[in-house]
Amino acid sequence: MKRGSGKAWLWFAIAILLTVSVMPLAAQNRRGRNRPIVELPKGTVRQVILNSCTACHGIDDYAYYAMDRAGWQKLIDNMKEKGAVVSDEDRSILLDWLVTKFGPDSKPFPRTRAEGPILNFGGGDTAARDAAAKRLVDSVCRxxxxLERIEVAKYTEDKWRDxxxxxxxxxxxxxxxxxAPLAQYLAKTYGAN
Ligand code: HEC
Ligand code: HEC
Incomplete structure (x- = not known):
């Protein structure tokens, strides 16, 4: 008997099990209606998106917009300021697709209302507030x-507010x-003293 063939079968079985257990979850996420789902397009633009646009976030949020070419161009320039690398030629390919799919005549996916203030709920016990602040830092500031940026800083509350x-x-x-409440938390956690 060949060594290793038993192992190969084991891996095969594990792979099948994993696929089966992950599938229902993926299907569920797809059905969620609170967030848009944008399929990666085929053709030349696909590679442009993969090269320039998916390093920091997905493409689903494009569906929140219905803009003309100038609007999309401004958004892409904005992304370049954030660090996206897009050549002029690629930008033009991308703009063609964006305007066709998410142009001014399309219907933008409605945004669920902003969550509103999370920390500014007045009163409450300190531990709960701190936990909420920590979650906010983890989700928003990263x-x-x-987070190293934050951890190495030793600022006063005023400076944190700035x-x-x-x-x-x-x-x-x-x-x-x-x-203000976040600045208070940051000063306490990563403060000068
Ligand atoms: C270097 C990181 C980076 C790259 C690369 C990048 N983005 Fe972004 N993008 C961001 C950040 C940061 C935000 C802001 C997130 C926020 O404000 O919630 C953002 C936000 C967006 C939004 C708005 C999402 C919303 O909910 O309103 C769109 C649309 C978008 N990017 C499209 C693109 C496109 C198109 C490309 C490719 C040209 C791209 N991004 C490449 C960092 C990047
Ligand atoms: C939309 C992008 C973005 C988000 C979100 C963000 N930052 Fe920053 N942050 C930056 C940029 C850009 C810099 C400057 C980087 C540089 O100058 O090298 C920076 C720098 C910093 C610095 C160092 C600046 C200094 O003077 O010490 C701190 C501290 C910091 N951020 C804290 C935070 C905190 C706290 C949050 C969450 C409330 C946060 N950041 C969320 C983009 C962001």
């Missing part, structure tokens, strides 16, 4: 850089009412 405000202007998705 979209553009690592930083968080600046991060909002850079695009951090944070309710204005959460700025």
């Amino acid at each position: 979209t553009c850089h690592t 930083i968080v405000t600046e991060m909002r202007s850079k695009g951090a998705q944070l309710d204005p009412a959460d700025v």
Whole structure:
């Protein structure tokens, strides 16, 4: 008997099991109606998207927009400022697709309302507030850089308020009412003392 063939069968069985157990989950996610699903297109634009647009986030959110060429161009330029690399030629290929699929005459996917302030709920016990603040930092502050940026900083509450405000202007998705309580948490956790 050949060595290893038993192992190969075992791996085969494991692969089948994994596929079967993961499948229902994927199907469920696809059915979720609160978020749009955008299929990766075929053709030349596919590679452009894979090269330039999927390093930081997926493509589903494109469906929230219905913009003309100038609008999409502005958005792509915005992405370039964030670090996306797109040649002029690729940008033009991408714009053709975006305007055809998510142009001004298309129907944008409705956004569920913004969550609103999360931390600014007044009162409440400190442990619960801190846990909520930590979750906010984990979800919001990590979209553009690592948490190390935050961990090495030793700022006062005032300075943290400035930083968080600046991060909002850079695009951090944070309710204005959460700025002050978040600064308080950051000062306590990563403060000067
Ligand atoms: C270097 C990272 C990076 C790359 C590469 C990148 N993006 Fe983004 N993109 C971001 C960040 C950061 C945001 C802002 C997220 C936020 O504000 O919630 C964003 C937001 C978006 C949004 C808005 C999502 C929303 O919910 O409103 C769209 C649309 C988008 N990007 C499209 C693109 C396209 C098209 C490309 C390719 C040309 C691209 N992105 C490449 C970082 C990137
Ligand atoms: C939309 C992108 C984005 C998000 C989200 C974001 N940041 Fe930043 N952050 C940046 C950029 C860009 C810089 C500047 C990088 C540089 O100058 O090298 C930066 C720098 C920083 C720095 C270092 C600046 C300094 O003066 O010490 C801190 C601290 C920081 N961010 C904290 C946060 C916190 C806290 C959050 C969450 C509330 C957050 N960031 C969310 C983009 C973002």
